[in-house]
Amino acid sequence: MPNNKVDIYKKEGQLMVKCENYKTAIKGQEADEYPLIPTIDKKNSYQVKTEDLRQALAQVVFAVSTSESRIELSGVLFHFQPERLVLAATDSYRLAEKDVKLKSGQGEEKKIIVPAKTVQELLRIISSVRAEEMTEEEREVRIFVTENQVMFSVDGIELISRLIEGQYPEYKQIIPQQSETVCYLERVELIRAVKAASIFSKSGINDINLDFPAGKNLVVITSASSQAGENVVELAAEMKGKDNGIVLNYKYLLDGLNNIDSERIKLETINCNTPCILRPEKASDYLYIIMPIKQ
Amino acid sequence: MPNNKVDIYKKEGQLMVKCENYKTAIKGQEADEYPLIPTIDKKNSYQVKTEDLRQALAQVVFAVSTSESRIELSGVLFHFQPERLVLAATDSYRLAEKDVKLKSGQGEEKKIIVPAKTVQELLRIISSVRAEEMTEEEREVRIFVTENQVMFSVDGIELISRLIEGQYPEYKQIIPQQSETVCYLERVELIRAVKAASIFSKSGINDINLDFPAGKNLVVITSASSQAGENVVELAAEMKGKDNGIVLNYKYLLDGLNNIDSERIKLETINCNTPCILRPEKASDYLYIIMPIKQ
Numbered sequence: 303m304p305n306n307k308v309d310i311y312k313k314e315g316q317l318m319v320k321c322e323n324y325k326t327a328i329k330g331q332e333a334d335e336y337p338l339i340p341t342i343d344k345k346n347s348y349q350v351k352t353e354d355l356r357q358a359l360a361q362v363v364f365a366v367s368t369s370e371s372r373i374e375l376s377g378v379l380f381h382f383q384p385e386r387l388v389l390a391a392t393d394s395y396r397l398a399e400k401d402v403k404l405k406s407g408q409g410e411e412k413k414i415i416v417p418a419k420t421v422q423e424l425l426r427i428i429s430s431v432r433a434e435e436m437t438e439e440e441r442e443v444r445i446f447v448t449e450n451q452v453m454f455s456v457d458g459i460e461l462i463s464r465l466i467e468g469q470y471p472e473y474k475q476i477i478p479q480q481s482e483t484v485c486y487l488e489r490v491e492l493i494r495a496v497k498a499a500s501i502f503s504k505s506g507i508n509d510i511n512l513d514f515p516a517g518k519n520l521v522v523i524t525s526a527s528s529q530a531g532e533n534v535v536e537l538a539a540e541m542k543g544k545d546n547g548i549v550l551n552y553k554y555l556l557d558g559l560n561n562i563d564s565e566r567i568k569l570e571t572i573n574c575n576t577p578c579i580l581r582p583e584k585a586s587d588y589l590y591i592i593m594p595i596k597q
Numbered sequence: 598m599p600n601n602k603v604d605i606y607k608k609e610g611q612l613m614v615k616c617e618n619y620k621t622a623i624k625g626q627e628a629d630e631y632p633l634i635p636t637i638d639k640k641n642s643y644q645v646k647t648e649d650l651r652q653a654l655a656q657v658v659f660a661v662s663t664s665e666s667r668i669e670l671s672g673v674l675f676h677f678q679p680e681r682l683v684l685a686a687t688d689s690y691r692l693a694e695k696d697v698k699l700k701s702g703q704g705e706e707k708k709i710i711v712p713a714k715t716v717q718e719l720l721r722i723i724s725s726v727r728a729e730e731m732t733e734e735e736r737e738v739r740i741f742v743t744e745n746q747v748m749f750s751v752d753g754i755e756l757i758s759r760l761i762e763g764q765y766p767e768y769k770q771i772i773p774q775q776s777e778t779v780c781y782l783e784r785v786e787l788i789r790a791v792k793a794a795s796i797f798s799k800s801g802i803n804d805i806n807l808d809f810p811a812g813k814n815l816v817v818i819t820s821a822s823s824q825a826g827e828n829v830v831e832l833a834a835e836m837k838g839k840d841n842g843i844v845l846n847y848k849y850l851l852d853g854l855n856n857i858d859s860e861r862i863k864l865e866t867i868n869c870n871t872p873c874i875l876r877p878e879k880a881s882d883y884l885y886i887i888m889p890i891k892q
Contacts, residue, residue, distance in 0.1 A: 303793065316826060323833075324793060328826040498598070498619060531611060531623040538618075 340462060346412060346447040348382055349405035352456060355443050356428045358389050358400040359421050361561045361588060366418040367393035374468035377415040382447070384411065390473060391418075394593075396554045397473055398561065401587040405442055414447055415470055420463035424454050431457045476577060477591060481570035483514045483546040485521060485539045486583060489567050492521075493559050495535040499525040500552040502533040508551045509595050514571065516545035525552075546571050548578055549595040555580075558590035635757060641707060641742040643677055644700035647751060650738050651723045653684050653695040654716050656856045656883060661713040662688035669763035672710040677742070679706065685768060686713075689888075691849045692768055693856065696882040700737055709742055710765055715758035719749050726752045771872060772886060776865035778809045778841040780816060780834045781878060784862045787816075788854050790830040794820040795847040797828040803846045804890050809866065811840040820847075841866050843873055844890040850875075853885035 309320040312330075319326040359378065367375035372394070381388040382404070390399045428443070436457065446453040454461045499510040502525040513522040521539045526532035548571050559567065564582030571578040574597065580590040604615040607625075614621040654673065662670035667689070676683040677699070685694045723738070731752065741748040749756045794805040797820040808817040816834045821827035843866050854862065859877030866873040869892065875885040 323831045324790075325829040326793070326797075326826065327828075329824065495619075498621075502621075529624065531621065533622075534620040536618040 340451060342446050342451060342453045342462060343448050344446050346382075346410060348387065348445045348447075349442045350387060350402055350445065351405060352428055352431065352441050352443050354402050356425060357563075358387075358402045359425055361400050361563075362389045362391040362398040363418055363421045363425070364557055364561065365391040365393060365396055365398040365590075366421075369393070374415055374466055374470055377417045377466040378421050379470045380412075380414050380416055380445075380452075382410075382412045382414075390470075392471070392473060395551070396558065396593065397476075397591045398558070399473075399589050399591075412447055413470060414452060415466035415468065416452055417463060417466055420452075420461070423463075424456075424461055427454075427459055427461060428456060431459075477589070478570070478572055478576060478579060481543070481572055481579070483516075483541070483543040483571045485514055485541045485569050486566050487521060487537060487539045487569060489559055489562060489565060491537055492567065493556065495523050495537050496552050496555055496559070498535060499523050499533050500556075501525075502527050502530050503552055507595065508553050509549050510552045510555070512548050512550060514541060514546040516541070516543070546573065548574050549597060550578070550592055551595060554592050558592065562588065562590065635746060637741050637746060637748045637757060638743050639741050641677075641705060643682065643740045643742075644737045645682060645697055645740065646700060647723055647726065647736050647738050649697050651720060652858075653682075653697045654720055656695050656858075657684045657686040657693040658713055658716045658720070659852055659856065660686040660688060660691055660693040660885075661716075664688070669710055669761055669765055672712045672761040673716050674765045675707075675709050675711055675740075675747075677705075677707045677709075685765075687766070687768060690846070691853065691888065692771075692886045693853070694768075694884050694886075707742055708765060709747060710761035710763065711747055712758060712761055715747075715756070719751075719756055722749075722754055722756060723751060726754075772884070773865070773867055773871060773874060776838070776867055776874070778811075778836070778838040778866045780809055780836045780864050781861050782816060782832060782834045782864060784854055784857060784860060786832055787862065788851065790818050790832050791847050791850055791854070793830060794818045794828050795851075796820075797822050797825050798847055802890065803848050804844050805847045805850070807843050807845060809834075809836060809841040811836070811838070841868065843869050844892060845873070845887055846890060849887050853887065857883065857885065 303324050304322040306322050311318050315330050317328040317330055319328065363378055366378060370376070375393060379390040381390070385404050387402045387404050388399065389402065390397065444455040446455070450465050450467070452463055452465055496510065500508070503509050504527050510523060510525045513524070515522065519539060519541050521537045523535045523537060524533065558580045562580060562582050564585065566583040568581045568583050569578065574594055577591045577593050582588055598619050599617040601617050606613050610625050612623040612625055614623065658673055661673060665671070670688060674685040676685070680699050682697045682699050683694065684697065685692065739750040741750070745760050745762070747758055747760055791805065795803070798804050799822050805818060805820045808819070810817065814834060814836050816832045818830045818832060819828065853875045857875060857877050859880065861878040863876045863878050864873065869889055872886045872888050877883055
């Protein structure tokens, strides 16, 4: 439209817009027909620092299942506990879990599954909020939970979503409690080596081999395809424990490496049939588990 | 790979690449199995200024048909004539035609159909060539034509393509020779008005109405959809001839307007069932024809 005065008014259920030589009539609907905004009972409420929540959600939401066969895996688990909130997401091939400190623990212990779409929308809202212009209290997201709905309130914006019904899997039991081999690696170097190996992995399988020779302080990453050829990278690492080897889907591995915010990572394995764990070298509030590809 | 010396050598049909801790073996094929590059008989050759050809091809190639039902419309017609080259493309709903001066007319008169993909590849090559670093002679594309192949030679790069077989339609006969209404419009203002109207056109039909009231020096652009509403823009224009009106697909209209390199455009119509013509206000080397939507 021209850069000039715009007249806007209502006429017979239409929104009239006039500006110089432009005339537009936009069909409307009666205000009564607008869907009711559900009211949320503010009994169970939790507070989290906005930046903590943003980072935590981004670190888990990518692992949500996109398949429709198990609806409870298509959301992020929010497990509210005294003084902390545990977030988890899995598609049954890999799992990401993050611990966040609650600013107040006034709500009771509770587990809810929030649809991935809602989480992505919340991330968009949080990213658009300007933290530097806020008071300390405004830099918090308040979360209200009812039987089947959740409301996120941040900087005056309220996002209400239904919850996913169903039981989230008891994933804690698949997290290995001890490991046979532990290795520390430079994250950026590992990402580079995995990307180089990925070129020679089998398409559709995306398999790359990680070998941990005992007492050698290196990890050997190999891949081979009958069409393209093969690739070997020896990466310096700090190694503890037994001789070991594992085959992983390089895409899942890269997803995890890209979401760990640490210079060095800790990789733990038991054997080639058992989930392996990735963590930041020092922090204990994040973990990422990958199921290996069986040979 | 690390920023270090890279060793590359051949071993048993494989290309070996070594760099520090990275070792790669890439499977190869025997050089004998590489497809033969066809040799081109350099009898029919034509020269065009590189920049002229680049601009001309870009101004017509967008109108090529993407349907596979009429193979001869899936390419650009190159009609070599004494001292000039006429390029044309159409998908039978609209047609773009451009005249280019030949630098030398040593070849004979000839019509060829060059696949749209080849034209797009040629445009990429020309765009990557740095005109300012070339001599006058190097700033030319040489075109060699044989029975069923064409070669474009520019700045030492040779692009060889098969031609599309078949008869290009005798499109000249659908170009109206006289018109009932002629109007001159500011191109940018018309684009803006067409975009505003497009919001209210029927989806799938994309229809917008252009009305030319005699003696009023304005064009009225309207669109209406039963769901969204309606839009009217009155655009100042210089008008000659009869009262007239036409319904056009706004996408075809925008394609033409975006490819005319002129501040004002000339629009000619006969009636609502006859193709209308768009040209630059002054230049006579480009035209764009749109079939109207019948009411």
